[in-house]
Amino acid sequence: MDDTINLIRRGCRLARELEINLPNMANQPSLLAISCEEIIQAFGVIRERLGRNPLDAGSGGYREMQEPRHSEVQAGSGSNNIEEWLRLPGYAQAVSILQQSQHWAGTSGSRMGNIERREVRPEVEGAAATVVGHFVGTGGGGEEMQAMDVSLGRRRSATSSSERTRRRNSDAEKWTIRVPAPRMGNTELPPEDGYTWRKYGQKEILGSKFPRGYYRCTHQKLYHCSAKKQVQRLDSDPFTFEVTYRGDHTCHMSSTTPSILPPPPPPPASLEAAHVATTQPISASAPVPPSRWLPLDFGMGSAGGSRNMAIGGSGSGSGSGSEAGPSTGGSRRGKEVEYPLVADLADVMFNSGSSSTNSMDFIFPASKEDKKDEDNGKD
DNA sequence: CACATTTGACCCCG
């Protein structure tokens, strides 16, 4: 069952990502189509499983969620169970988005033959990037969501160096998606996904012109959220970011999120926690009532309530931003209190006319952003 | 002052 659950979670995640990246892909129907296909496919597999062996799926391993039978999976008509899943509070909107984009897909006729791509191709065809989920379920057997112990007393010089529990990211599954960087305005803006990330590293990668940024959930401490992501822009297409996510967000667990989680045993990710986690894009470290993010709200809010906060640049302009500094969501210290606001913005703009390409301009009024000096001559 | 980013060093894994 774990596999199935994971699949579900994955599907949800995809949906969420799609939703989140909507602002960026708004003007790229083909991308949307692809993305939708993925989601549909994902849930299609789930349906298959649930329909056949509800508890099976044990041994194999779900990692290749790219199933061969991706023909009848049409979120629009055939799938029942799938929709059931999608009907979950948080996915209602995703569904509408899906339906909407499906329409696009049909129109643009850019249907993806196989979404399944084991590897992300370095080249981007035209403007249409390949937003592909490329999962790498490394967990061949047991999947310990534990990720790694980030707080190990990793003494820098002295002390034993064996204390380190740092494992290669072979535990947590990871999936890669490509998101186009907004062509207008801040093209440096990294893909925003509704979560707040904190950059903890950057490194030049062999074979890549651009450095790779390492981010982790801002709430890692509070919630022991092991979610991480790497952002790297393709050297073949600087306008495209390749984002690799790893781990799940265990933060923003419930509306009554305690200011500080008492015992932080990383929830193995129960089904419930799973979709809750994959639904709400975090709320805050405490003071901010996450009510806004509760699935319930999705239901009441405008159906299309896409709170995709593509923001990021946030005028905070933190003293950084030299590279493709994907900025950490909200603001430095202001917490993510901004989310709701942005959410409204997005909400409004998407409700008004999702076809406006300049919608981004709405979000990034001062998109000019004379980029930053790549010549950061400090010191 | 608290928190985020920068950046070089450290360490693990392939």
Added chain:
DNA sequence: CGGGGTCAAATGTG
């Protein structure tokens, strides 16, 4: 052994 991922001190910003 080297690349990639992470840590943590230093630094910057609101």
